[in-house]
Amino acid sequence: MNKMNNKRIRLGSILILFVLVSVILVILAVLGLSTARADLVVAKRYQNNVTKQYEIMNLGTEWVEDTEKAILKNGSESDTVEKTITRDNKQLEIVLRKYSDRTCKIEKWKLTTIRGESKGLDLFDPGK
Amino acid sequence: MKRRWRDVNRISFMIQIIASVLILLLVSSVLIRVYQASINKSKEADIITRSTRIARISAEYFSNRGSIDDVISGWDDAKKNITNYQDSIAEKDLLVYFDKKGAYQDSRFIKSGSDIKKYINNKNKLYVMKISIIADDGIGRNIEPVGIHAVREADFSIYFEGKKQYSLPCKTLYMTGEKADE
Numbered sequence: 198m199n200k201m202n203n204k205r206i207r208l209g210s211i212l213i214l215f216v217l218v219s220v221i222l223v224i225l226a227v228l229g230l231s232t233a234r235a236d237l238v239v240a241k242r243y244q245n246n247v248t249k250q251y252e253i254m255n256l257g258t259e260w261v262e263d264t265e266k267a268i269l270k271n272g273s274e275s276d277t278v279e280k281t282i283t284r285d286n287k288q289l290e291i292v293l294r295k296y297s298d299r300t301c302k303i304e305k306w307k308l309t310t311i312r313g314e315s316k317g318l319d320l321f322d323p324g325k
Numbered sequence: 326m327k328r329r330w331r332d333v334n335r336i337s338f339m340i341q342i343i344a345s346v347l348i349l350l351l352v353s354s355v356l357i358r359v360y361q362a363s364i365n366k367s368k369e370a371d372i373i374t375r376s377t378r379i380a381r382i383s384a385e386y387f388s389n390r391g392s393i394d395d396v397i398s399g400w401d402d403a404k405k406n407i408t409n410y411q412d413s414i415a416e417k418d419l420l421v422y423f424d425k426k427g428a429y430q431d432s433r434f435i436k437s438g439s440d441i442k443k444y445i446n447n448k449n450k451l452y453v454m455k456i457s458i459i460a461d462d463g464i465g466r467n468i469e470p471v472g473i474h475a476v477r478e479a480d481f482s483i484y485f486e487g488k489k490q491y492s493l494p495c496k497t498l499y500m501t502g503e504k505a506d507e
Contacts (some may be wrong), residue, residue: 226359233366240373247381258496
């Protein structure tokens with residue numbers, strides 16, 4: 198019986214090594230996947246941001262074009278015309294000033310991103 | 326008795342080996358799938374970022390808002406090509422070629438509306454940007470009254486390996502003749 202037991206192939210250490218390597222590889226794979234997913238989310242957010250920025254600027258350009266034509270053709274009550282365009286979390290403020298019967302100038306062209314309220318944990322009020 | 330024990334040991338050993346091989350196959354196939362998914366997602370993220378960056382910087386050059394950092398990082402030639410394009414006629418599209426890292430290679434004009442696939446034959450030029458002029462009021466023309474804002478509109482389409490990735494329409498204002506404050 199002892200002789201038979203001595204003949205058994207011992208796989209314990211190999212098995213432990215195999216399991217350890219597998220676990221490490223799985224952890225690395227999951228980390229890699231989560232990093233890649235986060236990269237993709239950031240890339241899509243960046244693309245979305247650029248698209249929205251140009252959308253609102255294109256709207257602003259259209260407004261300046263139309264308003265300038267109207268001012269030069271029909272005149273305006275005041276020297277300056279203001280416009281605020283809001284689209285999603287972006288805001289464009291434009292001020293157009295009439296200089297003469299033939300010229301208008303863009304006095305202000307300010308694009309801002311409206312930040313929403315933080316949804317993070319309030320560490321000073323655990324009840325929230 | 327001895328023989329029976331030996332048989333039991335052999336069967337047990339075989340089962341262990343088969344189970345180990347199966348587990349190995351299962352684990353490795355799962356790992357390969359996960360790594361493959363990671364690589365695909367990373368590649369997709371990279372393509373999105375580079376396509377958007379190329380279109381954004383080109384649109385900024387087109388409307389003369391190119392940043393100095395981008396010029397320093399190798400967009401000098403691209404800027405020349407894109408800004409020179411302002412004087413070109415609208416019947417032509419401009420193709421600008423970039424390598425896999427998004428670095429500028431060269432550019433050429435093609436007939437507007439033609440299929441760009443026949444102009445992609447170099448594997449080193451993975452990103453291709455097609456700039457199409459949509460509206461071109463006042464570029465190289467005498468518009469009256471002088472000193473008003475004319476609109477220039479272009480579409481920046483980015484292709485990766487011949488497939489359209491991103492399109493960025495850009496409208497920009499152009500002061501005709503002398504500027505208002507001069």
